[in-house]
Amino acid sequence: MTRLETRSRPVLGATLRPSRDALQIPPAAPMGAGDLADLIAVFNDVTARLTATHESLRAEVTRLEEELRGTKRQLERSRELAALGEMAAGIAHEVRNPLGSIKLDAGMLMEELSDRPEARSVAARIAQAVDRLNGVVGDVLAFSRTMRVRRESVHAVELLEQARDACADLIAEFGIDVRIEHARGMQGCGGLVTCDRGLMHQALVNVIRNACQALGEDTAAGQEGESGTERVLRLKVQRRRVLAGAEHAHRISMMSWVVRDNGPGIPADALTRVFNPFYTTRHTGTGLGLAIVHRIVDAHGGRVEIRRNCDTDGEPGTTVELLVPVAGQGAPGVSDARSEDIRSQHQGL
Numbered sequence: 042m043t044r045l046e047t048r049s050r051p052v053l054g055a056t057l058r059p060s061r062d063a064l065q066i067p068p069a070a071p072m073g074a075g076d077l078a079d080l081i082a083v084f085n086d087v088t089a090r091l092t093a094t095h096e097s098l099r100a101e102v103t104r105l106e107e108e109l110r111g112t113k114r115q116l117e118r119s120r121e122l123a124a125l126g127e128m129a130a131g132i133a134h135e136v137r138n139p140l141g142s143i144k145l146d147a148g149m150l151m152e153e154l155s156d157r158p159e160a161r162s163v164a165a166r167i168a169q170a171v172d173r174l175n176g177v178v179g180d181v182l183a184f185s186r187t188m189r190v191r192r193e194s195v196h197a198v199e200l201l202e203q204a205r206d207a208c209a210d211l212i213a214e215f216g217i218d219v220r221i222e223h224a225r226g227m228q229g230c231g232g233l234v235t236c237d238r239g240l241m242h243q244a245l246v247n248v249i250r251n252a253c254q255a256l257g258e259d260t261a262a263g264q265e266g267e268s269g270t271e272r273v274l275r276l277k278v279q280r281r282r283v284l285a286g287a288e289h290a291h292r293i294s295m296m297s298w299v300v301r302d303n304g305p306g307i308p309a310d311a312l313t314r315v316f317n318p319f320y321t322t323r324h325t326g327t328g329l330g331l332a333i334v335h336r337i338v339d340a341h342g343g344r345v346e347i348r349r350n351c352d353t354d355g356e357p358g359t360t361v362e363l364l365v366p367v368a369g370q371g372a373p374g375v376s377d378a379r380s381e382d383i384r385s386q387h388q389g390l
Contacts, residue, residue: 112284132181133178133181133182136174136178137178137182140171140174140175140178143167143171144168144171144172147164147165147167151164151165180329180333181318183329183333188237188240188336188337190237190240190340190341191238191239192235192237193237193238194233194234194235195234195241196232196233196234197223197227197232197233197234197278197296197298198221198232198278200245201276202221203242204242204246204249205219205276207242207246207249208249211253211254211257212253212274214257215253215256215257215272216271216272217272217273217274218271218272218273218274220274220276221276221277222276222278223278223279224277224280227278227279227280231280232278233367234296234365235366235367235368236296236341236365240337240340241337241341241363241365243337244333244334244338244363245298247330247331248298248300248330248331248334248361249274249276249300251330251331251361252301252302252304252359252361253302255302255304255305255306255358255359256272258305258323272303273302273303274300274301274302275299275302276298276299276300277297277298277299277301278296278298278299279296279297280295280296280297280367281294281295281297282294282295283295283344293367295343295364295366295367296364296365296366296367297362297363297364298362299362300360300361301350301358301360302358302359302360303350303356303357304357304358304359305357305358306349306351306359307322307349307359309349312349315331315347316331316332316335316345317332318332331345331347338365341365341366342366343363343364343366344364345361345362345363345364346361347360347362348360348362
């Protein structure tokens with residue numbers, strides 16, 4: 042009879058237990074000193090990268106917060122200047138009417154006193170004083186007048202060169218070395234900007250004339266310039282991505298005109314007041330030059346930035362930068378001053 046081999050089967054409900062051999066785990070290979078050093082190096086490298094990323098993000102947040110604060114200050118300044126402009130316009134109109142009468146009477150006196158030179162010179166001085174006051178009134182009205190921006194496609198480099206040529210008298214008088222720079226591509230289509238040609242020409246002329254007059258102060262003092270060598274005026278055109286808007290901040294492409302001189306510079310406490318109407322650091326001028334520049338650039342949805350060179354790179358002088366949206370779009374939240382045309386040129390701060 043054939044022998045049947047049977048295998049034992051587990052009884053239903055019995056507990057299955059692994060064998061002793063199955064419970065044995067192979068021991069881990071011992072970690073040498075080199076392996077430990079590699080692990081520590083990797084850990085330190087990852088930690089250093091995380092720390093660098095954290096610091097970079099913190100610096101970026103700080104920078105964006107500062108730009109946002111600057112934008113808010115710009116908006117507040119625009120509102121203040123607009124309110125002050127309305128008040129100044131009313132005063133200027135009231136002053137202009139009697140000035141016309143005084144000018145007319147002074148002219149009549151000059152005719153009647155033609156045979157009395159000394160008395161006629163007094164009437165002439167009165168007429169000259171009226172002319173100066175009329176100039177101030179004209180500046181006030183130009184500052185207070187809202188601007189209608191007539192946008193057209195303009196070449197930024199050409200606009201800067203024309204403004205420089207308009208200041209040729211001061212450049213020659215003070216022996217200033219003018220150097221124009223522009224970023225790559227500015228000579229072609231990349232240098233086009235949508236703006237009001239006349240208004241932006243006026244703004245650039247005002248800023249360049251201010252810089253020339255600042256360099257001229259060294260001439261009056263018999264110096265060769267704060268640099269000790271020559272009086273240099275650097276003009277630059279470039280594109281920048283700039284934070285715009287106060288609440289929903291975002292970046293837009295702006296055309297930048299930079300006017301940098303190596304003159305005596307401006308006091309630190311004057312930086313917050315240079316855009317105030319009638320504020321000036323000179324003995325001449327109405328103190329409306331930069332205020333008018335601010336109104337013009339603000340009407341384009343742009344901004345004006347002014348810096349002391351000693352604060353940025355340790356050099357003497359002042360840098361003024363005009364920023365205007367390339368495509369003509371207004372920066373969100375910027376004062377919507379849109380207005381009558383201003384075409385007269387204004388000199389000095």
